[in-house]
Amino acid sequence: MTKVRFMSPLAETIIFVSIGAVFIVGLSLAFDPFGSPTASGSTRAEKPTVVLVHGAFADASGWEQVIERLQKDGYPVIAPANPLRSLSGDSEYLKSILDQIAGPIVLVGHSYGGAVITNAAAGNSNVKALVYIDGLIPDVGEDGIHLAGEGSQVPTSIVPKPFPPFGPNDLDFYIRQDVFREVFSADVSARTAAMMWASQRPAAAATLGELTTAAAWQTIPSWAMIGRQDRIITPDALRFLATRAGSTIVEINSSHVPMISHPNKVTDLINEAAAANK
Numbered sequence: 001m002t003k004v005r006f007m008s009p010l011a012e013t014i015i016f017v018s019i020g021a022v023f024i025v026g027l028s029l030a031f032d033p034f035g036s037p038t039a040s041g042s043t044r045a046e047k048p049t050v051v052l053v054h055g056a057f058a059d060a061s062g063w064e065q066v067i068e069r070l071q072k073d074g075y076p077v078i079a080p081a082n083p084l085r086s087l088s089g090d091s092e093y094l095k096s097i098l099d100q101i102a103g104p105i106v107l108v109g110h111s112y113g114g115a116v117i118t119n120a121a122a123g124n125s126n127v128k129a130l131v132y133i134d135g136l137i138p139d140v141g142e143d144g145i146h147l148a149g150e151g152s153q154v155p156t157s158i159v160p161k162p163f164p165p166f167g168p169n170d171l172d173f174y175i176r177q178d179v180f181r182e183v184f185s186a187d188v189s190a191r192t193a194a195m196m197w198a199s200q201r202p203a204a205a206a207t208l209g210e211l212t213t214a215a216a217w218q219t220i221p222s223w224a225m226i227g228r229q230d231r232i233i234t235p236d237a238l239r240f241l242a243t244r245a246g247s248t249i250v251e252i253n254s255s256h257v258p259m260i261s262h263p264n265k266v267t268d269l270i271n272e273a274a275a276a277n278k
Helices: 009-030 060-072 087-098 112-120 177-184 190-199 205-209 235-244 263-275
Strands: 049-053 105-110 127-133 158-162 171-175 222-227 248-252
Touching: 049 060, 049 087, 049 112, 060 263, 087 112, 087 205, 105 112, 105 263, 112 127, 127 263, 171 177, 171 205, 177 190, 222 235, 222 263, 235 248, 248 263
Parallel strands: 049 105, 105 127, 127 222, 222 248
Antiparallel strands: 158 171
């Protein structure tokens, strides 16, 4: 028996692709990981979305304990991977994420991540609060290198390693293993510090040397946590930056990583910032 073909192979392919596209669009409307409105126009949560931005020599896993607490408190939480390639590029990447979130946002930055949120949040009316955790708070025209403060141990603790194509700016920086715990995370266990060193993500030379082009803290209220034992950004530098920005300041006895050594206090500060902007 001769098989009758009612459609050409090309037509069958077009229909198959079209059906798949409709399915994907429908699925994205029903499930949006960024908490955007659903097809009915309602949001998935009444609380603001908390976006946690890590700094250099780290990754988003450093927020694990804070994420657990915020989710328990009912917050939608996103902790994106900060590319750590350049301040402008990292800020544009974060801005693209923020633009996909419907509703209010509490934006949190640790260390160099503070510079990234400062640039990325400018002009975004959904960002209701900035929270700096031992974070850089630059003004327009400033770079991160000159904000770490006199006595910062970063210059003597990092080692450069070139990456292809080995041009003058093709350098990654790592914190040396022999000083990592002392400089970066003195109040966490030796085991935890060893894991952090092994999994650290390098910062490209362009991250701390590039100039800030927008200062979101000039129009968005901010909160700042200062670790009194910080050896990456000195406590005096952190106080100056937070005071200049008009931030609500909380000081604790902590190293540079209070989100790991004091997750409850970091979560409390984020809750405070969220509550003040209901």
